[in-house]
Amino acid sequence: MTAVVSPSHEEHKRARGRPPKTEDERDDGNRRHQLLTAAARLFRRQGFDATSTRDIAAAVGMHSGSPFYHFKTKDALLCAVMEEGMHAAIARQTKALRGVQADQPLGQIRRLIRAHFETLLGPGNDFVPVMLYEHRSLNPGQRALLAALQADYEAAWTPVLEALHASGHLRAPVKLSRLFILGALNWSVQWFDRKKSASLDELTDAVVALFLKEC
Amino acid sequence: MTAVVSPSHEEHKRARGRPPKTEDERDDGNRRHQLLTAAARLFRRQGFDATSTRDIAAAVGMHSGSPFYHFKTKDALLCAVMEEGMHAAIARQTKALRGVQADQPLGQIRRLIRAHFETLLGPGNDFVPVMLYEHRSLNPGQRALLAALQADYEAAWTPVLEALHASGHLRAPVKLSRLFILGALNWSVQWFDRKKSASLDELTDAVVALFLKEC
C-alpha cells in the first residue's frame, strides 16, 4: 500500500531470454492490438458481460491472466475498444467530407450517411457497434471520455442538417432530426445481414429518400 | 464446517404457520407479477447479465432461492418480461388504431408512432425496452417466441406505410422505411430523458415531419 515500488519491478519485461516470437507476435503494440480486435469481435457477438477475459485471451493464444498485462481491468479493455472505434469513425467521416464542397449539403449528408453505414456494418468493423450497445458497462470517467468523442463525431452533422433545414429539404427540428436519423442508422446493426440485406449504397439511397424532401 | 446445523437455527424468523400476509402478497399470481415488474426495472437499468436473481428477489422481499419457485430459470424470467411487454404493446397499438378510419393512413401512422413512444418511454414501461436491448440473452426457442410477437406487432405498420407510399407521402421502399422508422423510434430509449426532453406528443410531431412528404 505504500507508494514505493521496487525499481527493477518490470524492467525485464522483455529481453532476458524470451523465446523467438513469430512475426505476428513480435512487438507489444501488435499483441495489444490483437487483444483489441478479438475483444471487439467477442463483445459484439456475445456482449461484454457474457465474454470472459479468458475467452479473449484464448482468442489470441494467451493464457488467462495475460490480458491484464496489457489492460489494467476488463472495462479498461472495453473502453479502449470503443476509443479505437470512435477514432476510426471520426477519421472515416472526415475523409468522406473531404470529397464534397461545403455548400452542397445534399452531397454532404449522403456522404455522412454512407460513412456511418460503413462504420457500423463494414466487414470487421465491430468497434463502434460495441460502443453503441455496451455503453452501460463503462465507469463514469470512461463514459465522459467516450461522450466527448461521440460529441465530436456528431458535431459534423449539425451544420449540414441546418443547411438542409434552411433550404427546405428538412422540415423537422434539427436537433431531433439528428437524433432520429442517427437512431435509424444505428438500429441497422440489429437487423442488417450482409448476405441477405441490401448493399450499403442501397441503404444510403433509402435513407436519403426517406428523410429528405424534394423541394 | 460440517453439514450439521442446529435445527432451530432460524426457523422462527416468522414462526410456524406463516405470518398473515399483507394484501399485496396474498396470492401467487400477484407475487409472480411483482417479480416480473422488478425484473423489468432492474434488467432495463443494469442489463440482464449485471442483474442477479438475488437482486430481483431482494427487490420484492424474497430470499435468494425463491424466484426459482416462480420461474424455472433466469432466462425464463427474462422471456416472461418480454412477453408481457409485447402483449401490452400489441394491446396498446390495437386500441390506438381503433380511433382512426382505415382509409386515413396519415392519422394511422401518427397513432402508431405515438403508441410506440408510449410503449418505449411511458412511465414504468420497462418491458419492451428490455426486449429491445436484451434479445441476445434468450435461448433459440424463446427467441422464436418473441420473434413471432414482434412480427405481429410490426405487421400493423406495413399496410399503413403502403398506403402512404401509394399516396406519395413516403418515397423510400416500404420494407426499409419500416426498419428505419422503427429504428429511429427505438433508439430514443437511449437518449430520451423525461425531465429534459420534449413531450411524447412533440416527439411524434417531429417524427411525422421528418419522414412524411407533404405532397
Next chain:
DNA sequence: CCTACCGATCGGTAGG
C-alpha cells in the same frame, strides 16, 4: 416460499 448449500465461473493478482 425459505434454508442451506454446491459447483462453476470470473476478474484480478503475486511473483517470476
Next chain:
DNA sequence: CCTACCGATCGGTAGG
C-alpha cells in the same frame, strides 16, 4: 507474458 491461485458471486437445487 505464464503459473498458480484467491475471494467473490452467481444460477440453481434438495428438502421441507
